[in-house]
Amino acid sequence: MKIIVTSSGEKPESPVDPRFGRAAKFMVYDTASDQYETVDNVQNLQAAQGAGIQAAETVARLEADCVLTGHCGPKAFMVLKTAGVKVYTGVEGTVADAVARYKSGELNPAEGADVDGHW
Amino acid sequence: MKIAIASGKGGTGKTTVAVNLALAAARPVQILDCDVEAPNSHLFLRPAIDETFRASIQVPLIDADKCDGCGECGSFCRFKAIVTLPGNPLVFPELCHGCGGCALICTRDAITETDREIGTVEIGRSGQITLIRGLLDVGVAMSPPLIRSVKARASTDGLVLIDAPPGASCPMVAAVSGCDQAVLVTEPTPFGLNDLRVAVETIRELKIPFGVVINRADAGDNRTVEYCAAEDIDILAEIPDDRRIAVAYSRGEPLVNAVPEFKPVFESLLERLQTSGRETRRSN
Numbered sequence A: 001m002k003i004i005v006t007s008s009g010e011k012p013e014s015p016v017d018p019r020f021g022r023a024a025k026f027m028v029y030d031t032a033s034d035q036y037e038t039v040d041n042v043q044n045l046q047a048a049q050g051a052g053i054q055a056a057e058t059v060a061r062l063e064a065d066c067v068l069t070g071h072c073g074p075k076a077f078m079v080l081k082t083a084g085v086k087v088y089t090g091v092e093g094t095v096a097d098a099v100a101r102y103k104s105g106e107l108n109p110a111e112g113a114d115v116d117g118h119w
Numbered sequence B: 001m002k003i004a005i006a007s008g009k010g011g012t013g014k015t016t017v018a019v020n021l022a023l024a025a026a027r028p029v030q031i032l033d034c035d036v037e038a039p040n041s042h043l044f045l046r047p048a049i050d051e052t053f054r055a056s057i058q059v060p061l062i063d064a065d066k067c068d069g070c071g072e073c074g075s076f077c078r079f080k081a082i083v084t085l086p087g088n089p090l091v092f093p094e095l096c097h098g099c100g101g102c103a104l105i106c107t108r109d110a111i112t113e114t115d116r117e118i119g120t121v122e123i124g125r126s127g128q129i130t131l132i133r134g135l136l137d138v139g140v141a142m143s144p145p146l147i148r149s150v151k152a153r154a155s156t157d158g159l160v161l162i163d164a165p166p167g168a169s170c171p172m173v174a175a176v177s178g179c180d181q182a183v184l185v186t187e188p189t190p191f192g193l194n195d196l197r198v199a200v201e202t203i204r205e206l207k208i209p210f211g212v213v214i215n216r217a218d219a220g221d222n223r224t225v226e227y228c229a230a231e232d233i234d235i236l237a238e239i240p241d242d243r244r245i246a247v248a249y250s251r252g253e254p255l256v257n258a259v260p261e262f263k264p265v266f267e268s269l270l271e272r273l274q275t276s277g278r279e280t281r282r283s284n
Helices: A051-061 A074-082 A095-103 B014-025 B041-045 B072-076 B101-105 B144-151 B170-176 B190-205 B223-230 B243-250 B260-276
Strands: A002-007 A025-030 A035-040 A066-068 A086-088 B002-006 B029-033 B048-062 B082-085 B088-091 B111-126 B129-136 B159-163 B181-186 B210-214 B235-238
Touching: A002 A095, A025 A051, A025 A095, A051 A074, A051 B082, A066 A095, A074 A086, A074 B082, A074 B088, B002 B014, B002 B170, B014 B029, B014 B041, B014 B159, B014 B181, B014 B260, B029 B041, B029 B144, B041 B111, B041 B129, B048 B088, B048 B144, B072 B082, B072 B101, B101 B111, B111 B144, B129 B144, B144 B170, B170 B190, B181 B190, B181 B260, B190 B210, B190 B223, B210 B223, B210 B260, B235 B260
Parallel strands: A002 A066, A066 A086, B002 B159, B002 B181, B029 B129, B029 B159, B181 B210, B210 B235
Antiparallel strands: A002 A025, A025 A035, B048 B111, B082 B088, B111 B129
């Protein structure tokens, strides 16, 4: 399965980016290969509107099973939910920590957005 | 003749200039209050509103049976109002600017358009002045379509004064576009000058002849006058920093009625705007 973590950098030791739509990078972790891949989110950092929606579309097109992030707004959450991607909010620490906590079953999926849009 | 009263910075006196120009005209005039997020011309004109319309924009409605999920509409929409996940197009009407491009680009005829109400247009009269104002609904972030709706009701002849929204982005452009002349109201402060420069860049891009009115003219420094001289911009009028103006404003009294000695300032400003036919001397 594929786990996407919003990341401030390109390494497993990089801190989790608390923003979803305007995250610096997406780190894509594949449980089968135990490998990380980095996907840019550059176009959304400067987007006037719809950054969360576009980021959610990117995540859905990467065929991720779940997203680990700090916060997720209502529009992004709706897109992710429609695409069948589970969202875990309130995640902190490094990308590798987040993945480890997910694997240990420590995290609970969010039932809705945890912030308003444009928070 | 359509004259836009605009400014980069908010609170410089656009409404004061528009309302007092209308009163100084002493003949039938239309004011279009296009500052639809905070219209306030009515506070001074106190018109009797006799017509009210709802304004809407066209947003997409997707027929899921016809849609094959190709994603063309979603990738076309620069405002991210449509997301096409496989088989599941999602529409976010609040992000839609109503351009209609998605319906045109759809090869399956799966997209029709439906009305989304965004605000109200009111028409009222006060003496010889007809006020047409837009009022954006709370929670709506899309003012240009409402501004265009207000402008669509302007008369095609006679004097039309447009009270524009502050700034130099889409709402201001929507209000000012198509006008014969523009007045940029500013104040002689660093903020006022900074935002004036931005507004000047925009208005030059629109190729609309313009001049500057400096409000609270003796309150700041000389840099605005120097900037206008360097840029070859006409200063059409200066309004002093006078406590009586603030008092009248706070009471919702038009300046030319409360302190008649200022009436000639607006009469000569109007005269200059109507007779000049000036062009921007630098159009870049």
